[in-house]
Amino acid sequence: MMENPSRTTMMANSTAQSHPGIDTLGTSLHSTDHAALTGVNVLIGILGILGNSTVILVYLVNPKMTRSLTSVFIFHQSFIDLVSSFIFLAIRLDRWRPLLSSSAAGIFCKLWYSEYLLWVLVMTSTLNLLLVSMERYVCIAHAVFHRNHFTRKKAKFSMLIAWLFSLAYQAYWAVVSIAVDGKCEPRWISGAMQWFFGILTFCVEYLIPLVLMTFAYTSIISRLNQRRRVSALYEASAYNLNTEGKSETSLSDSNSTGRTQPASPRPITSSSTTARQDMYSEAKRNVAKTLCIVFATYVICWTPTELEYLVYNLGGSLDFDGTFHRVTVVLVLCNMCVNPIIYALKYREFQKSLKRLLATCSDRVTRRHLTSQAGSDTEQFKLNKLSRSPLPPIKRAHNQADNLAMSDEFQNVIINVDKS
Structure with a gap:
């Protein structure tokens, strides 16, 4: 694959040899x-850019969505x-690579061409x-x-820590990236x-977050399923108690009066409270499913x-022009734009705000x-009304004089009309 030497397109080895197709400070050769x-x-x-901008716009238009901590993190x-998409697009479209002095080339290599900023954003996103x-695990x-x-x-403080940690941790990649002979x-x-x-x-970018998030979502799904079963059992027992209450009341009324009387059920819980709890639990489940x-x-x-x-860093071989490597790079890029689609399809609160x-x-x-x-109809009505109304005699005489280019013989006619 022909692209800048970065961690998505590492060089064939760790020596001075550069990736084939790289030319003058990372400029790629043209090919189909x-x-x-x-x-x-x-x-x-x-x-x-479009997807994440839409998500941000929905949150800004509806500030109520940012009341929960989960919405703040989303x-x-x-x-x-969004920032990652902008920087990624700028790096991929950066085909004008001017000849720089040695000091400037080193700075641009470490901060821009090494994709240090992009990897800081990737780490912060993770x-x-x-x-x-x-946060969802502790909440549930x-x-x-x-x-x-x-x-x-x-x-917000935890978000700041995430940014600072990413900037500090990814600094090693900027340090090892060096401009040599325009590359x-x-x-x-x-x-x-x-x-x-x-x-x-x-371990830091993938394995540890993977283990922690797997534990979190496994526990979340287990807790939600357990609560759903308990809620179903509670509703069934409440229904049975209400039914038994109806039968006992009806029987006692029949024995005392000699006829069957309609009995009112003994409410176990308030229906409005139960409905509110069900809605709250359903909202929690929806957020958990979306994040899963x-x-x-x-x-x-x-x-x-x-x-x-x-595998590459442990000494294994890697074909950077192979199909597998190209597919892995496209998958990484898709992760920047797929989340808004997930929110639009699964996150009900976001769906309502977007609609x-x-x-x-x-x-x-x-x-x-x-x-x-x-407005245009009103203007047209006024124009039609003016066109149907007759002009005053003096103005009509002047208009006729203008149309006839103010010749001498018609100027006399205009003077006579004005005198009259």
Whole structure:
């Protein structure tokens, strides 16, 4: 695959040899495959920008959606993916690589051509997904502790920690990326160092978050299913008690009066309270299911490339022009734009807010169209009315004089009319 030397397209080895197809500070040679890949990259970047912008707009228009901590994390996730889409698109479209001085080339290599900023965003996105997963787990498994200790201030502080940790951790990649002879490529001090960071990256960026999120969502699903079974048993027992109450009351009334009287059931619980609890539980289940799908998508998109990167750093061979590597890169890119689609299909609160936003926009467009149509009809009515009304004699004489180019003989006629 012809693209910048980065962790998605590492060089064939850790020496000074660069990836074939790289030329003058990462400029790729033109080819049919490269043009097709560029088209796919641009399409994914645009979809990521449009999708995540829509999510952010829905949250900004409806501030009530950001009341819960989960919504705050989802908003933050969309912001990260939006910035990632912009930076990714800019990197892929950066085909103008000027000749730079040695110092400037080193700075641009470390911060831009190495894709350091993009990997900072990727790491922050993973940590944010981990944060929202653990927040949901504590909310469902330890509701009292969540209510007493989880606040918006602490949530924002955890987001800040995620950004700072990502900036600091990914700095190693900027350090090993060096500009040499107009090319930006990683230079490892030794093979042991590459092995160490390869294993560390696999554990920190993928394995540890994967284990924690798997535990969180497994526990969430188990707790929700358990509560659903308990709720079903409770409703069944309440129904049986109500039925028995009806029978006993009807029988006692029949014995005392000699005829059967309609009996009123003894309510076990308030129907409004039960309905409210059911709605709340259903909302929790919907959020949990949505985030489970987001997590599953993350696993599908990132597992192949993380395993590939681990094998490469441990000394395995890797064909960067092979089909498998190209598929893994496309999967990683799709993770930036797939979350808004999941929210639109599964997250009911987001669906309601999105429909409300679209309805409001449609009403405004319709109202503006009707207003402009009414304005044009009014203007047309006025013009028709003026065209049917006769002109005053003096103005008509002047108009005739203008149409006849103010010749001498008609000027005399106009003077006589004005005198009369």
